[in-house]
């Protein structure tokens with residue numbers, strides 16, 4: 106085996122580990138020290154692989170990380186962009202950003218690390234073939250190989266089998282690629298470009314963490330030879346909980362998917378079956394040396410650190426420091442990836458034992474390129490062990506400079522603090538998450554810097570290295586520079602630094618529909634991020650389109666102010682392919698073409714993104730006869746804005762509206778996605794809605810999932826099923842040409858089914874009363890035609906429509922044909 110260049114290795118691990126520097130666990134004091142001392146003695150690692158946030162077996166992660174003190178990680182192929190969001194309107198990229206943070210929050214509890222590939226969750230996929238086609242098999246395989254080579258697991262655990270039994274194509278692919286990567290990671294000839302940074306890695310064994318949905322499957326699983334068992338219900342007396350309980354807390358962090366679960370104590374049997382490598386007999390780590398003996402020259406270190414564990418006194422953690430300090434130079438002298446990781450853990454263990462508080466607090470969280478930060482740093486030794494602050498080094502934003510710090514003794518409980526100034530380079534880019542910086546490559550992210558691939562989030566923009574002297578050795582302790590502030594309700598809060606533009610251009614809409622040839626007003630909001638900023642904004646348009654005026658000036662005295670600028674945009678003649686409008690602000694000699702959005706879902710940290718100031722312009726011929734639309738928002742969707750684009754007035758209906766308001770003022774009432782699943786008031790007022798239809802109204806129900814909350818919808822019975830059409834290009838047949846939905850007022854043609862995104866539809870009806878007419882038929886390749894995606898019936902003087910076609914995706918994406926068909930639904934009489 107080749108030896109590592111200590112420098113390149115240190116660089117890589119630094120990138121890897123820095124993002125966890127601020128990780129706070131729910132465990133502090135003695136449990137935290139016990140965890141960290143024990144972990145120092147264990148040199149074993151395990152990587153779990155699956156497809157989505159929430160696929161991971163958190164109990165297994167917690168058991169290995171917190172119980173066995175292994176370096177433990179979860180590789181999720183995707184960030185979960187394609188799912189539904191239960192806590193807000195964010196979809197796609199933004200939902201992926203939220204889920205990434207939810208996973209990190211979960212990992213802080215279960216003690217594991219988190220990785221991702223470049224794959225995007227594009228929605229439900231029925232087959233691995235479709236998934237491979239969208240992602241590119243080699244591309245995602247290379248990422249799994251990269252994470253294995255970088256993390257160097259002894260044991261790899263697959264969450265899925267790689268067969269149709271897993272269901273979702275992404276699930277199958279995670280296991281197929283996991284198996285392939287297990288071998289490819291060890292092969293120098295595979296992905297040799299990665300060897301600039303990492304060495305090939307041969308994990309010892311590959312296991313499959315089985316799951317059984319039925320009794321038969323459980324019987325079958327029990328018969329698999331070589332199956333081993335893990336009891337994640339085992340109690341950890343130091344932490345005061347079992348690993349399954351930790352898993353319950355961790356899993357409840359998946360708030361956007363509503364994964365809140367109980368923390369049930371007691372035994373929980375989990376099973377692992379061998380897939381490749383040498384099979385275990387009883388334990389996943391059978392035959393793997395997870396002690397310091399596995400590193401040449403490590404035996405002495407192991408003895409010292411075991412003594413540290415053995416002699417640890419909770420009342421006097423500082424008494425453990427001399428042993429840690431004794432091990433420090435021995436570890437530092439080793440040339441092994443384990444040494445880099447363990448040295449960092451050891452430094453943090455000393456900090457825990459000394460109650461050492463290190464902080465780097467900037468005067469603001471948002472700074473512009475060329476701006477300055479005033480950083481207040483503090484070092485506080487809360488023990489009797491003699492420590493000193495030797496030097497400080499700022500790292501990040503092009504800086505790697507030692508600051509003018511002085512040697513200062515850290516007297517017990519006496520803070521040492523001072524200020525330092527930092528000027529952000531003029532060319533510093535805005536802090537867009539690294540995977541969103543470059544245009545996507547189909548359903549994968551483009552990430553040019555190989556070293557960033559796999560990371561869950563950006564490393565901190567700026568970090569302060571404290572060189573702390575303890576017992577004659579210098580410990581490098583890194584803290585991200587953050588902004589700390591007091592919220593009168595929430596108490597002390599902190600925010601990560603972000604580099605922001607001087608002004609942000611926010612466009613209230615992603616899509617502007619031009620239902621005919623007339624000009625429409627487009628508004629751009631200029632939001633100042635610094636005081637005293639002025640300039641002008643112009644619209645860059647595709648040829649044939651024009652804006653009046655060409656540009657508008659703005660001037661703002663204070664940061665945080667917003668100024669709306671309105672332009673009349675006139676479309677190119679004739680329905681063309683969608684065009685694009687780009688907003689460009691000029692401030693001094695700088696051009697700015699981005700907006701800024703802060704996503705706030707406490708307790709997750711606020712997340713800042715800089716979407717390009719771009720709007721899709723859709724020129725379509727759409728007529729609609731409905732004027733007043735009532736909308737019953739369900740799980741959250743962007744349909745009300747989309748319907749307003751058609752020129753309708755949309756009112757969001759509240760529980761009291763549903764109960765008391767005279768609904769006859771509405772031409773049509775639309776229920777949002779999963780409205781019957783999520784709103785008890787809607788379920789309770791179904792009879793009023795049916796009366797509304799009987800008296801001449803139109804009611805449109807979108808998809809709802811089959812769950813215990815779902816009541817029978819519509820005036821006549823029909824059954825909602827799991828049937829879906831997940832291929833967005835799947836042909837759609839018109840089976841009922843006489844139905845008004847296909848002709849009034851817009852004549853629907855096959856062209857209207859072009860350019861759809863993500864899927865055709867989901868949770869179609871499987872059986873229905875003969876009083877319903879079906880209108881369309883569609884199906885995934887090789888499957889039976891599904892007619893239950895659109896049901897239509899007249900009831901009394903009105904019309905009822907159920908549709909599982911995914912309007913909530915198509916309309917916000919600006920699919921012209923979907924607008925035309927939905928306009929017909931709104932206009933149905």
Ligand SMILES: [Zn+2]
Pocket residue numbers: 156157159160273276
């Ligand atoms: Zn999944």
